[in-house]
Amino acid sequence: MLKDITLGQYVPGNSLLHRLDPRTKIIGAMIYIISLFLLKSLVGYAAITIFTLALVLLSALPWSYVLRGIRPVFYIVLFTLVLNFFLTPGETVWQLGPLKVTDEGIRLGIFMGWRLLLLVLSTSLLTLTSSPIALTDGIEYLLRPFKKIGVPAHELAMMMTIALRFIPTLLEETDKIMKAQMARGADFETGNIVKRARGMIPLLVPLFVSAFRRADELATAMEARCYRGGEGRTRLKELHFAGRDFMALAVSTILLVLSVVDRIVS
Amino acid sequence: MAAMFQLDHVSHHYGEGDEGKVALSDINLSISPGEFVAVIGHNGSGKSTLAKHLNALLLPTTGTVLVKGMDTRDSDHLWAIRQTAGMVFQNPDNQMVATAVEEDVAFGPENLGVPTAEIRQRVEAALKIVDMWEFRAAAPHLLSGGQKQRVAIAGVLAMQPEALILDEPTAMLDPSGRREVMDTVVRLNREEGITVVHITHFMEEAVLASRVVVMNDGQVVLDGIPEEVFSHVRKLRSLGLDVPQVTELAQRLSEHEVSLPSGILTVERMVAEICQLKSKM
Numbered sequence: 441m442l443k444d445i446t447l448g449q450y451v452p453g454n455s456l457l458h459r460l461d462p463r464t465k466i467i468g469a470m471i472y473i474i475s476l477f478l479l480k481s482l483v484g485y486a487a488i489t490i491f492t493l494a495l496v497l498l499s500a501l502p503w504s505y506v507l508r509g510i511r512p513v514f515y516i517v518l519f520t521l522v523l524n525f526f527l528t529p530g531e532t533v534w535q536l537g538p539l540k541v542t543d544e545g546i547r548l549g550i551f552m553g554w555r556l557l558l559l560v561l562s563t564s565l566l567t568l569t570s571s572p573i574a575l576t577d578g579i580e581y582l583l584r585p586f587k588k589i590g591v592p593a594h595e596l597a598m599m600m601t602i603a604l605r606f607i608p609t610l611l612e613e614t615d616k617i618m619k620a621q622m623a624r625g626a627d628f629e630t631g632n633i634v635k636r637a638r639g640m641i642p643l644l645v646p647l648f649v650s651a652f653r654r655a656d657e658l659a660t661a662m663e664a665r666c667y668r669g670g671e672g673r674t675r676l677k678e679l680h681f682a683g684r685d686f687m688a689l690a691v692s693t694i695l696l697v698l699s700v701v702d703r704i705v706s
Numbered sequence: 707m708a709a710m711f712q713l714d715h716v717s718h719h720y721g722e723g724d725e726g727k728v729a730l731s732d733i734n735l736s737i738s739p740g741e742f743v744a745v746i747g748h749n750g751s752g753k754s755t756l757a758k759h760l761n762a763l764l765l766p767t768t769g770t771v772l773v774k775g776m777d778t779r780d781s782d783h784l785w786a787i788r789q790t791a792g793m794v795f796q797n798p799d800n801q802m803v804a805t806a807v808e809e810d811v812a813f814g815p816e817n818l819g820v821p822t823a824e825i826r827q828r829v830e831a832a833l834k835i836v837d838m839w840e841f842r843a844a845a846p847h848l849l850s851g852g853q854k855q856r857v858a859i860a861g862v863l864a865m866q867p868e869a870l871i872l873d874e875p876t877a878m879l880d881p882s883g884r885r886e887v888m889d890t891v892v893r894l895n896r897e898e899g900i901t902v903v904h905i906t907h908f909m910e911e912a913v914l915a916s917r918v919v920v921m922n923d924g925q926v927v928l929d930g931i932p933e934e935v936f937s938h939v940r941k942l943r944s945l946g947l948d949v950p951q952v953t954e955l956a957q958r959l960s961e962h963e964v965s966l967p968s969g970i971l972t973v974e975r976m977v978a979e980i981c982q983l984k985s986k987m
Contacts, residue, residue, distance in 0.1 A: 573804075573805055573806070573809075601803070602803060604805050605802065605803060605846065608845070608847040609799050612847070653800075654797075657795065657797060657801070658801065658803070660763060661795055661801035661803075663763065663788075664788060664792070664793040664795075665788070665817060665861065665862070665865065666789055666817040666865065667817045668785070668817065672819045673816050673819060674815075674821060674822055674825065675812075675822060675825075676808065676809060676812035676815075676816060676822065676825050676826065676829065678822050
């Protein structure tokens, strides 16, 4: 049933990672990514891998959920491995016709692939432990300082909120229109790609028309409720940093410092 | 006491110049605080246009609209007017902004810049009045139509308005949803003293009001207490409007020399009148 869809990948929970302020998690994820790309040594990689696995344990999420997030990037990782194996110059280890695998290539390929895996794992931890609305709030707060240079922080957040609000509504509507068109003989399931794409027209046209009408009515309703942009607006849920957030940010900073050290030493 | 809404010679034309469609022509109407006014009329009679004039979503082409003495043309008063006269629309889906009920109710006060602690109190109070407090964390698309409209009403109440304008809030609801919404509206009027302007084409709803305004072709054709307005059965019929079933029955009986008073609106009243007749026989 379309009504039961979940938005984003959020898995509700009450772990430390769930309770962290969304801003902390976003900043943390950014620091993590920078650190990941600074690291060079094998020890460094081992350390950040253990750190990442510790984070997964902290999130108290079932492993199946976490691993599911990695699946879509499997081919990209494979591609990275192969490209690096064959295209990195260095001492030849193995040769197949014109293709040469170098020892440098193996090293680089494994590191790059590993990096990608960790990258996806950590960012999916972010989306698995924060609701879309919390992420939106977090992004709005974090973008606020950039308002002066013209970043429409509030507007972006409002757009994301409204999009999230209307996804289920529009899905329901799509379902309804599809059934109505099928009742009149429309065929969405058979034929080649071109035929199927053409079959979507009687679905998309009414959907777009209705979406625009909804947008118009929503705008009127928002105006009637005194909406006038982000200026002077207060919030029902203010974000607050707690002790655990400062702890988490401290840990992130240590991670960054260690990666810089690792980079310089090796 | 100053009128809540005061309309003087209000006309409204859609489109440019003289060719535009006339939606309202020369409306004079005064609504006092605490009144429950039902506005009825067939499609295109101008009733929705009238509603949108009451909180400055539309401005009159000529004439003036005063909301508690504030002219809707004066842009300085715009937000004060919209806070005083809150509005609920027809489609419950297209007036909810947030992904959770309580966030949606908070939308109005957030726009007004109310401090966070007070928003909390207002949201709780508003949701309790419409009896939706237990659904505060629910996603709007999982609610029934009647529940969505009650949340929309709560969203307006959280702005602490003095008047509630309802633009066909029950048109898209099933009978039970309609009852839920009407019970809430009647309660708000009687218990909280909120002025209600209820646009509808359901006569059973108009009967609940303390005053009925009938519109046709952009003009007010009848205006009075429900008993009085609904006694004009023929006139209402000629305007393409229904009258409550019992009212029509009473009318027909009177035509056949059963002496019933005009303007019987409820089955209870009808029963009482007929019993009285019977005892006289």
